[in-house]
Amino acid sequence: MAIRMIRKEGDEILTKKSKKVEIVDDKIRELVKDMLDTVHKYDGVGLAAVQVGILKQVIVIDVGDGEPVHVIINPEIVSTSGKQVVEEGCLSFPNKFGKIERPEKVRVKALDENGKKIEIKATGLLAQAICHEVDHLNGEVFIDKIIPGTLEYINPEK
Numbered sequence: 485m486a487i488r489m490i491r492k493e494g495d496e497i498l499t500k501k502s503k504k505v506e507i508v509d510d511k512i513r514e515l516v517k518d519m520l521d522t523v524h525k526y527d528g529v530g531l532a533a534v535q536v537g538i539l540k541q542v543i544v545i546d547v548g549d550g551e552p553v554h555v556i557i558n559p560e561i562v563s564t565s566g567k568q569v570v571e572e573g574c575l576s577f578p579n580k581f582g583k584i585e586r587p588e589k590v591r592v593k594a595l596d597e598n599g600k601k602i603e604i605k606a607t608g609l610l611a612q613a614i615c616h617e618v619d620h621l622n623g624e625v626f627i628d629k630i631i632p633g634t635l636e637y638i639n640p641e642k
């Protein structure tokens with residue numbers, strides 16, 4: 485079990501594009517495991533490798549609610565449909581939340597942690613999380629896309 489340090493707002497790495505993973509090897513699997521430990525430790529829904537300082541196209545998502553954990557490597561969004569306006573946050577922007585428009589459904593092709601090709605058909609929160617994390621791989625963060633006037637800053641309880 486290894487918790488990795490989460491890069492926060494203002495860190496330039498969050499604006500950089502992540503590179504495709506060439507070979508899904510033990511090093512990538514170790515990264516995936518650490519990312520899962522980290523997202524669970526901080527009660528997040530998802531995490532992209534760039535958020536722990538690694539510019540590789542690796543995402544983990546755990547929306548809970550009986551949905552399996554998703555490991556998504558080299559994702560390619562093949563289609564989106566519908567829209568949903570949802571509340572969103574990000575472990576790199578602790579205490580900031582806002583409303584954002586995301587597709588209601590998304591279909592994504594990727595590799596899993598064994599390098600196997602997978603396809604995920606997602607709706608609702610899972611679709612939202614996939615879009616949020618794929619944005620991270622493109623160097624984009626949710627705070628730049630929130631609906632004007634909906635940003636909320638929640639003071640951490642001390």
Ligand code: NI
Nearest residue numbers: 573574575576
């Ligand atoms: Ni995020």
